[in-house]
Structures are given as C-alpha cells and as structure tokens.
Amino acid sequence: MPGKHLTVVVTRQLPQQVETRLKELFDVQLRDNDAPMTPDELVDAMQSADVLVPTITDQIDAKILARAGDKLKLIANYGAGVDHVDVATARQRGIHVSNTPGVMTDDTADMVMALILGVTRRMGEGIKLAQSDTWQGWTPTAMMGGRIKGRRLGILGMGRIGQAVAKRAAAFGLQVHYHNRRRLRPEVEETLDATYWESLDQMVARMDILSINCPHTPSTFHLMNARRLKLMKPNAVIVNTSRGEVIDENALTRMLCAGEIAGAGLDVFERGHLINPRLKELPNAILLPHMGSATLEGRVEMGEKVILNIKTFADGHRPPDLVVPSML
Incomplete structure (x- = not known):
C-alpha cells in the first residue's frame, strides 16, 4: 500500500511543519479550521480514510466505530493517551491503533x-x-x-x-x-x-x-x-x-x-x-488550559511519530507505537 495512495484524514489543525510533511507523503485531508469534528463529521472522515489521525478531543467509542465502514485500517492517534478510543472494539473490527508515547x-x-x-x-x-x-x-x-x-x-x-x-x-x-x-x-x-x-x-x-x-x-x-x-x-x-x-x-x-x-x-x-x-x-x-505538552518542539515530535507509524503501516509492517488492549 504505497504511501501516496493512502488516504489520511486529520481531525484537528496540527503544527505547520507536520501538516506540510503529511502532504508530501500521503493523500491527506487536513482540517481547515481548529474546531473539533462533530460526531457526524468524524464518521464521514472514518468512512473516507485508510488512516485517521485524531486527537484527544475525538471520542471514538463503539457506536462511532460501528459506523466507520470497512476502509479504515489505522487510527494513528496524535497524542500518547488513548482513553478516548475504544481500542478493544477497534481491534475487533480489524483497525489498528497507534499513539505517540514518550514525546511529552x-x-x-x-x-x-x-x-x-x-x-x-x-x-x-x-x-x-x-x-x-x-x-x-x-x-x-x-x-x-x-x-x-x-x-x-x-x-x-x-x-x-x-x-x-x-x-x-x-x-x-x-x-x-x-x-x-x-x-x-x-x-x-x-x-x-x-x-x-x-x-x-x-x-x-x-x-x-x-x-x-x-x-x-x-x-x-x-x-x-x-x-x-x-x-x-x-x-x-x-x-x-x-x-x-x-x-x-x-x-x-x-x-x-x-x-x-x-x-x-x-x-x-x-x-x-x-x-x-x-x-x-x-x-x-x-x-491551566491543558498546556502540559504545549511546546512547539513536543508537538512537532508528536507529528513525526504519527508519520512514522503511518509510513511503517503503509509499508506492511507493525507500527512501532501500536497500542493493544493489554497495555491499557
């Protein structure tokens, strides 16, 4: 699955360096505003994407996953915490979940x-x-x-x-x-x-x-x-x-x-x-307004991890930051 033919949908605006690199590597749909996606927008994104890049503001529960369709194969989370994703249900549906540990x-x-x-x-x-x-x-x-x-x-x-x-x-x-x-x-x-x-x-x-x-x-x-x-x-x-x-x-x-x-x-x-x-x-x-990881360096590193997880998956290998239910 060559990277350029992989459809990637990003749910929130990311640092410019990260978005630029995503566009260079993948067929990517970026968010044109910084508001969280509504549940219906999130479902539409999941139905059109091979890879979804969500953040903590996206609640991806069993009900949302049930409407995801068959195309989505990887949720490459932008962030270390994945409590907003029903990882067990995703795995049951054949959808891998990765995160960005250690960066922040x-x-x-x-x-x-x-x-x-x-x-x-x-x-x-x-x-x-x-x-x-x-x-x-x-x-x-x-x-x-x-x-x-x-x-x-x-x-x-x-x-x-x-x-x-x-x-x-x-x-x-x-x-x-x-x-x-x-x-x-x-x-x-x-x-x-x-x-x-x-x-x-x-x-x-x-x-x-x-x-x-x-x-x-x-x-x-x-x-x-x-x-x-x-x-x-x-x-x-x-x-x-x-x-x-x-x-x-x-x-x-x-x-x-x-x-x-x-x-x-x-x-x-x-x-x-x-x-x-x-x-x-x-x-x-x-x-404070959830600023713990809010450094430019950290947010760019998070993006680099997301990209590495997607590229590794696109090459047919296990993403290095794959999340499995036993880890939670």
Missing part, C-alpha cells in the same frame, strides 16, 4: 514542577495582585507561601512522566514517594531515591504534595474520590497534569472551599474545558 515526558514533568511551585508559593494570587490596582508594594508578611525543600511528594503513577517528575523533584530537595500499579525495579527505585507505597490510602495521608501522573482507565476513574481526598493533610496540595477524570472535581472543589486541602494546580479537568465555576473562583487553585 519532559514537557509535562516541567509543568508539574511549575504547578507545584505555583501553588505552594501562591503565584496565581501574586500575579493577580501585581496586575491589580490594589498592590501597595512589598511588606514582610505579604503573600507568604511555603518552602518546598524537605516536603514529601507523592507521585501517583510512576511511568515515564512520573519518573521524570521524581528526578526534577530531587533537585528541589523534595522527598520522593510513589504508588504505582507495579513496583519499580530496585535499581530504578535506588536511582530515583523513591519510596514505594503499596497502599495508596497510606501514602495519600502522609504526603505534603500529591502529583497525579497516571492515565485515565476504568480503574483510575475517580481514583482520588471524596473519601481518599479527605485522607490528605489540610496543608497538602494536589497537582494534576494527567487526566481530569482521575479526581472527583466536585469533591475537590468543596474541600478547597472549606480549607480541607490547601491548594490545587490543575492542567486537566473532569469535563474537558467545562470547568466547575466554583473552582474558577478559588484563590488557592491554579488552573
């Missing part, structure tokens, strides 16, 4: 540290104060936050990003703890100087900072539910750059309002861009 590791880990610092040092409040007309200058007791050196950081999910966070945290003098589906090898634990907790409840109750770095799966939905959030110390903060669904956002909002959790730094939200209005009003919450 450093960028997301950088953002975790930015949010940890931002919340503990009250940067969100400070920015608003400096931009207002009420700031009267420096005083010895104004805008006091907390020092992060010596604090305990609990990392929930110790994959690529979690480990990258651990390395950065050590440089800031944080004590690194973690909970993961599988314990790391002893030599990796030693390198990271990380303490493993088999019990998530026990870890959560003892941490000063909790960083969410696990994917969204059925088993991690509301993993940080109201009961588990209540285990956190009142002076603890929580940071999430992974998936919003991992935290019960309503419960978190109530606890932040009540002062039962000191602060939160959130780059992702349970309902996508529909953020709880009460959460937006809280001074102890820093909210």
Whole structure:
C-alpha cells in the first residue's frame, strides 16, 4: 500500500511543519479550521480514510466505530493517551491503533514542577495582585507561601512522566514517594531515591504534595474520590497534569472551599474545558488550559511519530507505537 495512495484524514489543525510533511507523503485531508469534528463529521472522515489521525478531543467509542465502514485500517492517534478510543472494539473490527508515547515526558514533568511551585508559593494570587490596582508594594508578611525543600511528594503513577517528575523533584530537595500499579525495579527505585507505597490510602495521608501522573482507565476513574481526598493533610496540595477524570472535581472543589486541602494546580479537568465555576473562583487553585505538552518542539515530535507509524503501516509492517488492549 504505497504511501501516496493512502488516504489520511486529520481531525484537528496540527503544527505547520507536520501538516506540510503529511502532504508530501500521503493523500491527506487536513482540517481547515481548529474546531473539533462533530460526531457526524468524524464518521464521514472514518468512512473516507485508510488512516485517521485524531486527537484527544475525538471520542471514538463503539457506536462511532460501528459506523466507520470497512476502509479504515489505522487510527494513528496524535497524542500518547488513548482513553478516548475504544481500542478493544477497534481491534475487533480489524483497525489498528497507534499513539505517540514518550514525546511529552519532559514537557509535562516541567509543568508539574511549575504547578507545584505555583501553588505552594501562591503565584496565581501574586500575579493577580501585581496586575491589580490594589498592590501597595512589598511588606514582610505579604503573600507568604511555603518552602518546598524537605516536603514529601507523592507521585501517583510512576511511568515515564512520573519518573521524570521524581528526578526534577530531587533537585528541589523534595522527598520522593510513589504508588504505582507495579513496583519499580530496585535499581530504578535506588536511582530515583523513591519510596514505594503499596497502599495508596497510606501514602495519600502522609504526603505534603500529591502529583497525579497516571492515565485515565476504568480503574483510575475517580481514583482520588471524596473519601481518599479527605485522607490528605489540610496543608497538602494536589497537582494534576494527567487526566481530569482521575479526581472527583466536585469533591475537590468543596474541600478547597472549606480549607480541607490547601491548594490545587490543575492542567486537566473532569469535563474537558467545562470547568466547575466554583473552582474558577478559588484563590488557592491554579488552573491551566491543558498546556502540559504545549511546546512547539513536543508537538512537532508528536507529528513525526504519527508519520512514522503511518509510513511503517503503509509499508506492511507493525507500527512501532501500536497500542493493544493489554497495555491499557
């Protein structure tokens, strides 16, 4: 299946370098605006494509896949997370799914540290104060936050990003703890100087900072539910750059309002861009518009991985970043 005869449909606008390279290699249909496709547009795209290049904004569930037709053979996801794709149903229909793992590791880990610092040092409040007309200058007791050196950081999910966070945290003098589906090898634990907790409840109750770095799966939905959030110390903060669904956002909002959790730094939200209005009003919450992987370098690298997966598939080989249900 020569590449130029492979019909590729892209669901969102991608960096210009990526779109140019796709046009050079494939018969590609690019998105002429940056709005997400409607479900009907997505079905039309899937019916006309050999390869679909979706993003996290495209919900490709069993109902959508049932309308895909027989032409589609590869979903080359632009992004590492594939919780928006029903991978098992796709495989049953003979459709391969690939992703772009490892590209956003450093960028997301950088953002975790930015949010940890931002919340503990009250940067969100400070920015608003400096931009207002009420700031009267420096005083010895104004805008006091907390020092992060010596604090305990609990990392929930110790994959690529979690480990990258651990390395950065050590440089800031944080004590690194973690909970993961599988314990790391002893030599990796030693390198990271990380303490493993088999019990998530026990870890959560003892941490000063909790960083969410696990994917969204059925088993991690509301993993940080109201009961588990209540285990956190009142002076603890929580940071999430992974998936919003991992935290019960309503419960978190109530606890932040009540002062039962000191602060939160959130780059992702349970309902996508529909953020709880009460959460937006809280001074102890820093909210970002899903910027964790938003570097030009990272987004271009993601595109390069997508292209490599498509080219390898077009040449009759297994895409290097093939996703199978057992990985999820």
